[in-house]
Amino acid sequence: MSLRIIATGGTFDKQYDPLTGQLIFGASVIPSALQRARMTLAYEFEPLMALDSLDMLEPQRQQIRDACERSQQTQIVIVHGTDTMRETAEVLGRAELGKSIVLTGAMVPYRIDGSDALFNLGFACAAATLCAPGVYIAMNGQVFPWHAVHKNRAAGVFESD
Amino acid sequence: MSLRIIATGGTFDKQYDPLTGQLIFGASVIPSALQRARMTLAYEFEPLMALDSLDMLEPQRQQIRDACERSQQTQIVIVHGTDTMRETAEVLGRAELGKSIVLTGAMVPYRIDGSDALFNLGFACAAATLCAPGVYIAMNGQVFPWHAVHKNRAAGVFESD
Amino acid sequence: MSLRIIATGGTFDKQYDPLTGQLIFGASVIPSALQRARMTLAYEFEPLMALDSLDMLEPQRQQIRDACERSQQTQIVIVHGTDTMRETAEVLGRAELGKSIVLTGAMVPYRIDGSDALFNLGFACAAATLCAPGVYIAMNGQVFPWHAVHKNRAAGVFESD
Amino acid sequence: MSLRIIATGGTFDKQYDPLTGQLIFGASVIPSALQRARMTLAYEFEPLMALDSLDMLEPQRQQIRDACERSQQTQIVIVHGTDTMRETAEVLGRAELGKSIVLTGAMVPYRIDGSDALFNLGFACAAATLCAPGVYIAMNGQVFPWHAVHKNRAAGVFESD
Numbered sequence: 001m002s003l004r005i006i007a008t009g010g011t012f013d014k015q016y017d018p019l020t021g022q023l024i025f026g027a028s029v030i031p032s033a034l035q036r037a038r039m040t041l042a043y044e045f046e047p048l049m050a051l052d053s054l055d056m057l058e059p060q061r062q063q064i065r066d067a068c069e070r071s072q073q074t075q076i077v078i079v080h081g082t083d084t085m086r087e088t089a090e091v092l093g094r095a096e097l098g099k100s101i102v103l104t105g106a107m108v109p110y111r112i113d114g115s116d117a118l119f120n121l122g123f124a125c126a127a128a129t130l131c132a133p134g135v136y137i138a139m140n141g142q143v144f145p146w147h148a149v150h151k152n153r154a155a156g157v158f159e160s161d
Numbered sequence: 162m163s164l165r166i167i168a169t170g171g172t173f174d175k176q177y178d179p180l181t182g183q184l185i186f187g188a189s190v191i192p193s194a195l196q197r198a199r200m201t202l203a204y205e206f207e208p209l210m211a212l213d214s215l216d217m218l219e220p221q222r223q224q225i226r227d228a229c230e231r232s233q234q235t236q237i238v239i240v241h242g243t244d245t246m247r248e249t250a251e252v253l254g255r256a257e258l259g260k261s262i263v264l265t266g267a268m269v270p271y272r273i274d275g276s277d278a279l280f281n282l283g284f285a286c287a288a289a290t291l292c293a294p295g296v297y298i299a300m301n302g303q304v305f306p307w308h309a310v311h312k313n314r315a316a317g318v319f320e321s322d
Numbered sequence: 323m324s325l326r327i328i329a330t331g332g333t334f335d336k337q338y339d340p341l342t343g344q345l346i347f348g349a350s351v352i353p354s355a356l357q358r359a360r361m362t363l364a365y366e367f368e369p370l371m372a373l374d375s376l377d378m379l380e381p382q383r384q385q386i387r388d389a390c391e392r393s394q395q396t397q398i399v400i401v402h403g404t405d406t407m408r409e410t411a412e413v414l415g416r417a418e419l420g421k422s423i424v425l426t427g428a429m430v431p432y433r434i435d436g437s438d439a440l441f442n443l444g445f446a447c448a449a450a451t452l453c454a455p456g457v458y459i460a461m462n463g464q465v466f467p468w469h470a471v472h473k474n475r476a477a478g479v480f481e482s483d
Numbered sequence: 484m485s486l487r488i489i490a491t492g493g494t495f496d497k498q499y500d501p502l503t504g505q506l507i508f509g510a511s512v513i514p515s516a517l518q519r520a521r522m523t524l525a526y527e528f529e530p531l532m533a534l535d536s537l538d539m540l541e542p543q544r545q546q547i548r549d550a551c552e553r554s555q556q557t558q559i560v561i562v563h564g565t566d567t568m569r570e571t572a573e574v575l576g577r578a579e580l581g582k583s584i585v586l587t588g589a590m591v592p593y594r595i596d597g598s599d600a601l602f603n604l605g606f607a608c609a610a611a612t613l614c615a616p617g618v619y620i621a622m623n624g625q626v627f628p629w630h631a632v633h634k635n636r637a638a639g640v641f642e643s644d
Binding site: 356361365429444449462465 | 597607
């Protein structure tokens with residue numbers, strides 16, 4: 001058994017650039033998060049892209065779909081921005097790839113005090129391992145099927161439709 | 162659906178005492194970890210005891226068993242020291258309580274740099290939600306059934322028997 | 323002997339807003355930083371304003387000058403954005419207030435991994451205590467007189483003129 | 484102008500050992516703390532020893548004295564355990580080395596949440612730069628001459644005699 005973990009960017013992976021004062025993407029924090037987690041489960045890490053999910057369009061969603069399709073692992077975690085996580089989940093859900101695909105992200109970047117990123121990553125790894133084939137969003141300590149979830153932007157949480 | 166989270170102490174919850182220079186137990190860090198996780202799943206937190214798992218004996222294990230038995234929630238996470246996690250899991254496993262009980266802990270305390278605690282807590286919450294009734298140890302990114310796992314103390318990781 | 327510590331905003335005090343994904347100002351982090359520092363020196367904390375130093379104009383600089391003038395403490399630390407720290411220092415320097423005034427800030431916000439904020443705050447508190455009356459910038463482990471320092475923005479460090 | 488920074492161990496540098504659950508000494512955290520501080524002042528780091536200050540005896544104090552004597556820098560920061568910081572300061576004070584020597588330490592290790600270590604390091608670096616030749620203890624946001632300070636162990640703070 002093994003896991004594929006795909007980075008696509010999002011708040012989870014945002015890092016502070018001291019020169020510009022902006023939050024930007026650099027090398028993904030995910031490998032160091034997984035090392036810290038002391039994972040002994042075999043996994044492959046794939047840094048596919050590094051985008052704000054508001055900048056993610058159909059071609060990028062197809063790229064993520066393709067990465068899932070060609071994945072040798074049937075259990076996949078995708079770290080993704082929360083704003084359009086639902087849209088990407090829908091593309092993957094409709095593709096019916098026969099794999100257990102779990103999208104997660106963070107409301108506060110991994111590198112910032114009080115981040116939910118490490119909790120969410122752990123939660124998503126377990127969900128990808130344990131869920132039946134299908135596409136899920138794992139946020140706020142819950143596993144939502146892709147077709148019945150939305151982000152409540154005012155509250156900053158995911159909710160069942 | 163809701164979750165019960167029981168604190169019993171262990172490395173996860175150790176905190177530094179500036180006056181003695183020792184790692185001790187104070188108020189559990191788990192409520193603040195769960196708040197940080199932005200859990201919207203309903204849960205009840207039960208600070209049952211605060212022990213090094215090396216100091217845990219049969220009466221304490223029965224106390225944990227009783228807490229699981231009287232729990233209204235059928236999905237239970239127990240935060241426990243790693244050294245005798247297997248022994249407590251066995252007591253719970255043999256009790257056949259018909260609930261999904263997941264023990265987790267940490268190799269590095271939550272309050273110390275590079276801790277695995279938050280990842281493990283997230284992982285265990287998902288496992289308790291998703292696993293069939295039974296007793297499991299969730300560490301190192303894996304879910305182990307209670308009867309087929311041991312801690313490799315030299316390596317500091319859990320392994321299948 | 324006692325110290326006045328004045329917050330004016332700047333990178334030091336930037337905090338992440340989960341709802342907008344922006345770095346914003348909330349309640350200053352300085353009181354909690356000083357508690358963590360276990361200061362026993364008496365001090366008064368004054369949250370004067372919360373501005374990016376690029377947004378700071380002459381009226382704000384006069385406000386800072388006034389706060390220094392009316393300060394009962396003759397040793398003053400000002401936490402300020404780095405981009406126009408030199409300009410504010412000049413206003414204070416020309417005012418010849420006869421107090422030991424030390425401006426400091428941070429290249430990485432206090433709440434972000436790897437921040438220099440706590441080091442700089444400690445450095446500035448010592449400098450305000452020990453320097454002769456005058457106006458200084460304390461950054462990068464150095465104390466610069468106000469009239470002979472500039473920020474090298476490409477390198478992100480302060481340098482002597 | 485340049486600074487010598489000497490590590491001798493103490494709480495500042497204690498690190499958690501996941502295998503034994505003990506706080507131990509490994510490679511000093513001070514170089515990474517100084518890098519994080521974005522120091523541009525030239526400095527030399529000397530990892531002299533790694534001891535609990537309760538284990539420090541006369542030979543070790545002479546070793547620290549010798550390191551200060553042979554230091555090419557006349558401004559010296561010594562990171563030291565707090566319990567016998569006063570005793571080492573006395574050995575250095577009586578040696579009358581004609582240098583500005585500042586001892587500091589921490590009540591909470593650098594690697595543990597809420598540590599005062601980085602603040603103290605910044606404070607001590609400024610004090611070593613700015614104080615007249617002599618031997619000082621810099622803790623709790625104050626600079627104490629070596630002959631007029633003691634640690635109040637019940638309160639965990641340094642006080643003037």
